[in-house]
Amino acid sequence: MQPSELIPERFRDGAQRMAAALRGVDRVVVAAHVNPDGDAVGAMAAAGHILRALDREFFLYVTPRVPQDLSFLPLPGTAHTTLERLPFTPRWALLLDCGEPRRLGQELADRLPELESLNIDHHLGGDGMGSAGNWVEPQAAATAQLMAYVALAAGLPLEGGLATAVTLGLVTDTGGFRHGNTSADVLRLAAHLVEKGSDLAGVREKLDSNWSQARMHLWGELMRRAELRRGGTVAFCPVRLDDLRATGALKEDLEGFVEQLRQLRGVRAAALLREDAPGCCKFSLRSCGTVDVRAAAAALDGGGHRNAAGGTLRMGMPEAEETLLNALARELDSEGL
Incomplete structure (x- = not known):
């Protein structure tokens, strides 16, 4: 199989459009959503490798920072x-894994009208926010997957740092190839990356064996606090401001906890509610199979994917808990679950 044949037919037009667009940009700020996860960081790194290969001037913009558990990625x-x-001074913005300006952070959102922009994303909920071009593919498992196809459309080999960046995005956004978005296309791409030297096992090891003691203590406390609602079909856990202070943990140490809640027997949807500040709470939802937590999130002005979604509730914890669980219950009721 030729490398270009790895691009599924339904993605070829978008990959070719974006590859051609990147040849016409210069002085680029590459950014993704705030508090970036593995796919966001992987997609940004992949974009940087592509722009470097195309001899374009760029810099990466990450807010508030690259999470400590992802700092191993070159x-x-x-x-x-x-x-x-x-x-x-940037003239262009390449916006990745993000569908709306406010998710970029206020600083970049304020500068965005001054820049020409391209947007590559795999989230549901819009056609993209790029002023000069958009490629939004909800069928893709990860934005890093789309960046791999852009690289192939540009005639670039998936090797070295580019391959590692794509691997990180695939591993994190498929839950280590466990989620329902682990398609045959994803597995073919992963196999090609390994053939080209990507250390898939090494990436998994760095992700899975990089815990701090503070994170262990935080998870232990939250495991004791987690509870089942709605006859055991919903798992819920609140995270209060004092929890992070008490354990010395960071917000990023919560990454992956809601997936653990979803693994409880009989649970169809899991919800984590984190108090970010007095009167402001962030929520993360996970589900399995056909349960659409994105619909519940969208009802609260959030977004995401069918089995993974989130958002912000600008209210105190007691009200936020009731609002979130009611929205989740309404969605499960509408699905007859």
Whole structure:
């Protein structure tokens, strides 16, 4: 199989459009959503490798920072956490794994009208926010998967740092190839990456064996607190401001906890509600099979995918808990579950 044949037919037009578009950009800020996960960081790194191969000037913008548990990924340049003291004044923005300006962070959202922009994403909920071009593919498992196809459409080999970046995105957004988005296309791409030297097992090891003691203590406390609702079909756990302070953990240490709740026997949907500040709570939802937690999130002005979604509730914890669980119950009721 030729490398270009790895691009599924339904993705070829978009990959070719984006590859051609990237040849016409320069002085680019590459960014994804705030508090980036593995797919966001992997997609940004992959984009940087592509732009470097195309001899384009770029820098990565990450807010508030690259999470500590993802810091093992070699980046193709400095990850700037502010738009002050930049190496150049950007003219373009490449926006990844994000469907709306406010999810980029206020600093970049305010600058966005001054820039030409391209948007590549795999989330449901819109046609993209790029002023010069968009490629939004909800059928893709990860934005890093789409970046791999852009690289192939540009005639670039998936090897070295580019391959590792794509591997990280695939592993994290498929839950280690366990989620329902683990398609044959994803497995073919993963096999090609391994054939080209990507250390898939090494990426999994760095992700799975990189816990701090603070994270262990936080998870232990939350495991004791988690409870079942709605006859055992919903698992729920609140995370209060004091929990992070008491254990010395970071917000990023919560990554993956809601997936653990979903693994409880009989649970169809899991919900984690994190108090970010007085009167402001973030929620994460996970489900399995046909249960559509994105619909529940959308009812609360959130978004995501069918089996993984989230959002923000600007209210105190007691009200946020009731609001979130009611929205989740309504969705499960509508599905007859």
